[in-house]
Amino acid sequence: xxITITQADDWHLHxxxxxxxxxxxxxxxxxxxxxxxxPNLKHPVTASLAAVxxxxxxxxxxxxxxxxxxxxxxxxxxxxxxxxxxxxxYKESILKALPAGSTFDPLMTLYLxxxxxxxxxxxxxxxxxVYAVKLYPAGATPNSQDGVTDLFGRCLPVLEEMxxxxxxxxxxxxxxxxDVDIFDREKVFIDTILRPLIERLPRLKVVMEHITTSEAxxxxxxxxxxxxxxxVTPQHLLLSxxxxxQGGLQPHNFCFPILxxxxxxxxxxxxxxxxxxRFFLGTDSAPHEKRTKECxxxxxxxxxxxxxxSLYAKVFEELLFVSFLLYAGAxxxxxxxxxxxxxxxxxxxxxxxxxxxxxxxxxxxSLGDIIPMFAGQTLEWQPVA
Numbered sequence: 001x002x003i004t005i006t007q008a009d010d011w012h013l014h015x016x017x018x019x020x021x022x023x024x025x026x027x028x029x030x031x032x033x034x035x036x037x038x039p040n041l042k043h044p045v046t047a048s049l050a051a052v053x054x055x056x057x058x059x060x061x062x063x064x065x066x067x068x069x070x071x072x073x074x075x076x077x078x079x080x081x082x083x084x085x086x087x088x089x090y091k092e093s094i095l096k097a098l099p100a101g102s103t104f105d106p107l108m109t110l111y112l113x114x115x116x117x118x119x120x121x122x123x124x125x126x127x128x129x130v131y132a133v134k135l136y137p138a139g140a141t142p143n144s145q146d147g148v149t150d151l152f153g154r155c156l157p158v159l160e161e162m163x164x165x166x167x168x169x170x171x172x173x174x175x176x177x178x179d180v181d182i183f184d185r186e187k188v189f190i191d192t193i194l195r196p197l198i199e200r201l202p203r204l205k206v207v208m209e210h211i212t213t214s215e216a217x218x219x220x221x222x223x224x225x226x227x228x229x230x231x232v233t234p235q236h237l238l239l240s241x242x243x244x245x246q247g248g249l250q251p252h253n254f255c256f257p258i259l260x261x262x263x264x265x266x267x268x269x270x271x272x273x274x275x276x277x278r279f280f281l282g283t284d285s286a287p288h289e290k291r292t293k294e295c296x297x298x299x300x301x302x303x304x305x306x307x308x309x310s311l312y313a314k315v316f317e318e319l320l321f322v323s324f325l326l327y328a329g330a331x332x333x334x335x336x337x338x339x340x341x342x343x344x345x346x347x348x349x350x351x352x353x354x355x356x357x358x359x360x361x362x363x364x365x366s367l368g369d370i371i372p373m374f375a376g377q378t379l380e381w382q383p384v385a
Contacts, residue, residue, distance in 0.1 A: 012282030231282025
């Protein structure tokens with residue numbers, strides 16, 4: 001058995017930098033045609049001039065790249081921007097890591113900080129390569145220490161500037177208050193921050209990233225269609241918080257937002273398999289080296305790019321029990337979720353085939369020593385060229 005669908009896009013992806021981007025970019029490029037790339041690097045992407053510098057065409061010579069980089073550094077200094085963001089372009093490093101002939105297109109985002117100016121949004125739109133702005137509450141997830149602390153104060157003019165050009169705001173929707181239980185942080189964020197934000201700016205385009213709760217599902221469904229949507233990961237469709245502890249502590253199932261109760265997982269599965277256009281694929285694939293996962297104070301993040309399409313197909317194929325009711329599989333709705341819903345960009349013309357052909361997920365990937373999701377387990381669906 002096999003199914004052929006329009007080539008999928010990944011609307012939430014971490015590619016990291018350094019040796020990790022070399023290890024993981026080819027995996028994403030083998031299954032996805034485009035991806036919204038997260039900007040939370042060690043030196044976050046906070047300026048559109050940096051993102052413009054990332055828009056490097058693969059055919060340009062090294063001398064041209066060097067000239068453009070020096071030009072951007074000069075412009076950055078003249079505009080008072082930090083030149084560290086422009087030293088070597090991120091998009092260039094991603095493209096260099098891809099196999100020869102790859103058509104994978106990483107789409108760039110900006111990291112919202114308290115000092116971001118409305119003018120930065122104007123520059124971002126003019127750049128032609130910045131597709132969204134990412135909101136990280138400070139301290140919510142790895143490399144978010146530079147995130148927002150004053151959304152309704154210092155950041156509000158930036159959000160107002162984003163409304164007219166329909167620049168999407170991508171929201172990591174968790175509060176970081178230490179007095180809020182970690183399993184309740186998404187719900188509290190929706191009630192205290194996101195709902196008031198939507199009421200204040202009803203025409204702001206918002207993508208709720210990697211939703212994890214039934215409350216998030218209900219909130220998305222309650223909002224005006226076309227203005228609030230959500231990405232959904234394989235891990236939040238297939239794993240519950242029990243998966244963190246079964247057979248001992250499981251560091252490779254540890255991610256932010258943290259896994260939730262089984263009832264929340266079922267609510268998310270019901271939402272994505274319903275055919276609603278409000279929900280779409282975003283893997284939140286977040287690679288870390290094994291030594292940084294299997295250690296005291298291990299990193300949060302699940303690496304799923306090599307298995308994501310296989311796992312989404314598993315979710316859409318399987319029968320679902322909710323409140324003692326049996327629902328049939330929904331493979332006929334898989335393509336819309338993976339390839340049609342999302343950012344309103346032109347649909348890909350290329351196709352990809354998923355074949356029912358059991359295969360074993362590698363235990364690790366040697367370059368970077370990265371452990372993938374479901375390592376060593378057998379999956380039924382396999383993408384083929």
